[in-house]
Amino acid sequence: MKIINAAFHISVSALSGLPEESFPEIVFAGRSNVGKSTLLNSLTGLKGLAKTSSTPGKTRLINFFLINRDLYFVDLPGYGYAAVGQAEKAAWGHLLSSYIERRESISLVVLLLDSRHPAMESDREMMAFLDYHERPYGIVLTKVDKLTQKERVKTARIMESCAAKAKFIVNYSSFSGKGKSELLAHFDHYTR
Ligand SMILES: Nc1nc2c(ncn2[C@@H]2O[C@H](COP(=O)(O)OP(=O)(O)O)[C@@H](O)[C@H]2O)c(=O)[nH]1
Ligand SMILES: [Mg+2]
Numbered sequence: 001m002k003i004i005n006a007a008f009h010i011s012v013s014a015l016s017g018l019p020e021e022s023f024p025e026i027v028f029a030g031r032s033n034v035g036k037s038t039l040l041n042s043l044t045g046l047k048g049l050a051k052t053s054s055t056p057g058k059t060r061l062i063n064f065f066l067i068n069r070d071l072y073f074v075d076l077p078g079y080g081y082a083a084v085g086q087a088e089k090a091a092w093g094h095l096l097s098s099y100i101e102r103r104e105s106i107s108l109v110v111l112l113l114d115s116r117h118p119a120m121e122s123d124r125e126m127m128a129f130l131d132y133h134e135r136p137y138g139i140v141l142t143k144v145d146k147l148t149q150k151e152r153v154k155t156a157r158i159m160e161s162c163a164a165k166a167k168f169i170v171n172y173s174s175f176s177g178k179g180k181s182e183l184l185a186h187f188d189h190y191t192r
Pocket of ligand 2: 036037038051052
């Protein structure tokens, strides 16, 4: 797909605030600081669309972006950030999991994994959760510009073993643009 139009639509902090299920939703999930906001900005070509931050754990809302006026990109709260309180963690966890469980219009979940530390405990839990709820998902390995050759080999090996069910695995760098056209091509199968 080609993104010709992207605009912030709404942020919600509870399921009751979700917009009507008018469009297919491509959902972006990943641990805090994995590079999700940066990826959304790079995909849409709009630098300020999703706020990026080098302070992890800041995004606590589900953000909807309307793409080409017929698709939502949905930015989920980052998970697995240790420094937030247990109660707060449970609250986001609930919002995130009930959204994924119940939302009919989700067409694809894009799971972002840091290419230097792919498939950590919380990532594996997320994959198991998506499998259990039969949500199709693809994997994006972020920040590949930071990988050494040795890490590249190690990451590829880890991905072979843990992601048999993923629809795709894309190596991505928001800084160089690597992986962008490949990822957008995969999205063609999940739009209307
Ligand atoms: N080297 C490199 N750094 C990145 C890339 N994408 C994001 N980052 C950095 O990772 C940090 C977290 O990014 P952000 O998009 O805010 O992560 P989020 O918490 O997942 O939304 C920021 O300091 C970004 O500059 C990338 O492709 N390459
Ligand atoms: Mg973010």
